[in-house]
Amino acid sequence: MSQRPTEKVAFSLRNPAVRAWLYQIFAVLLLVACLGYLLHNTITNLTTRGITSGFDFLSRGAGFGIVQHLISFQEGDSYARVFVIGLLNTLLVSALCIVFASILGFIVGLGRLSDNWLIRKLCTCYIETFRNIPPLLQIFFWYFAVLRNMPGPKQSLSLFDTVFASNRGLYLPSPELAQGSIAGLLALLLAIVGIVMLKRYNRFHQIHTGKYWRVWPWYIVMLLVLPGLAHLLFGPALHWDIPALHGFNFRGGMVLIPELGALTLALSVYTSTFIAEVIRSGIQSVSHGQHEAARSLGLPNTVTLRQVILPQAMRVIIPPLTSQYLNIVKNSSLAAAIGYPDMVSLFAGTVLNQTGQAIETIAITMSVYLIISLLISFLMNIYNRRIALVER
Template sequence: MALNTSRTDAAALHEKPEPFWLDPKKRAVLFQILVLGVVGLIAWYLISNTVANLQRQKIATGFDFLGKEAAFEIGESLIAYDASNTYARALVVGALNTVKVSFIGIVITVILGTFIGIARLSSNWLISRLAAAYIEFMQDIPVLIQLFFWYAIFYETLPSPRQALNPMHGVFLCNRGLIMPVPEFHPAYRYVFLAFVAACFLVWGLRRWARKRQDETGKTFPVFRVSLGLLVGLPLAVWMALGSPFSLNVPELRGFNFRGGTTLSPEFMALLLGLILYTAAFVAEVVRAGIQSVSKGQREAAMSLGLRPAQVLRLVILPQALRVIIPPLTSQMLNLTKNSSLAVAIGYPDFVSVANTTINQTGQSIEGVALIMVVYLFFSLSTSAFMNWYNKKVKLVER
């Protein structure tokens, strides 16, 4: 036995090693290196060829143009801007305009889409059919056509400022947009805002405490009502303690336009309406599919415990449906943000519109397009990162 074992070991020592191309792991690494090398060569060829062509045509490259004077106006801006500012500031204005319409659009779209998705499953025949008709109608019309439609509604059907519609005091609707009053700033509002932030932290702590208490004792706590009281009552108490300062900057018609208040331009309103109504139809289908993914036994078990239909939906159905809803909902949020680039078609000064103007004036097309790609990549990655965090936060922990 000992002799046979020694012969076997000797044979193993003199056995030739297996060629690396027959090892699947080594072969996979080699293929990846080769592919990476080919991609690198293609990128080097494209970049070097582009640089050579630009030099041959004596076209300047780089981002030095960002520090030069823009010399063009922007109709809407969240920060101070005029034509004497730099291209960099103009691009920041465009990016902020994109963030504004995307953020407001996402919030309203999620609320509207959730409502329509739940209505689609209603036992009421009329409500269910109306929701289905809305979804079918909005999904079948391209979003760009919807933007043109709403833009035409504002400019072709609404009256001029002198004949503006006045549905309530201080609010006017005309072909210049929606003009409405805004509160004039007062130092007390800073403390009201801080009180609201403090109330948010208190609500967060209250929810954690109520969940832990329910797990330990089985007793529920009216979290929603108490949270609503904190979010409204605490800032209101601070506002009243500081003397209840309040004054409105009411718009007034002077000449051919309104002065004072704030104005939501027709371009912004048309873009916002188009994006919301179009994307909400897809969100509604996502919500409907998520709710239907929860088995009927869950609903029946909840009803047998004496929970009301609203409680069943809020406490049993939606928490389980979220794991199905969130991934496609994230895609719809990204679609809304990217579709906002169609604003250039109706004249809203978003980032793409400002970047196009910059490209036309400077000739820096490659740099301009690269900036557009980077900015929208940042928006998309930021939204995806937040939704992935939220998805992990609400996912069900299986035992």
């Protein structure tokens, strides 16, 4: 049989492959031209205004105070230290909101599936109310309508004369290291190691014998007895600095400013509504046959939920839950609206206005948010792979 001659692809605009390559080349050249124009325009404007680009401004003194800082700060410290303080404040409010929103969302999500009509309707009203109010308005509500209307320091609300709440903030006892701190830390680590070993042995025993021991009382005993012995033998590991009223305000201890409280409350309540729906949908995705099988074995509802339903629901819950955690970090930038000294308010706000280094400050802020989001996604993906069900 004679072979069919090989057809050559003609370089013609009628050829779809040629047109596709030309379109791609044109798109790349257009993108490069746009970026070049923006870069040239930026350099020209900076030169005209006498603004030098670069990151040398980070070493200059800030010259302003910060109401909340987790590390020491003076007005003469550098802008680089201002950036670190803003980053720590952002991480603080993000971590608090993630914890509180997760706990509240889990409780409300389970309440949506409750057999009790009143609990189910209350949880539904909670979700539909706070989910449909913009988070910025909720921040304003908690800050201006609630926290700022609390009594002053002299009429502050007190709990055991150690915790005080006023319109200046929440004052708490501050822990400080004492002479037995090293021994107390070692005792606590030893208790944690003992708990982990006991938990693994209990699981090994359950696999081989089918019997499960109730060991949580031993957890409490180890957490109390070992640090207690260290306290008796080597002295207290911590002593507490109790806040006290002096003049028109409190001194000593540590304070959670109203801006932090309003931001934490608003973002926790707002995000918990979405997390509750994620929890509800994840649990409902598990086949009802799993509930019936656990019930036929005589398992209590709490054990069924913890050992049967949730492990299967987590593979559905984790991906959307990751998105909600990312939203918390990004929504924390709304702190600038009430003056909370987060990274956006300090670095992309005050520092930008003082130095005029708009490109550098905005680029650093955007890069940090990107890194934080990617790190959260990375850690959640690792956890998701660990709990994923391996199908045969």
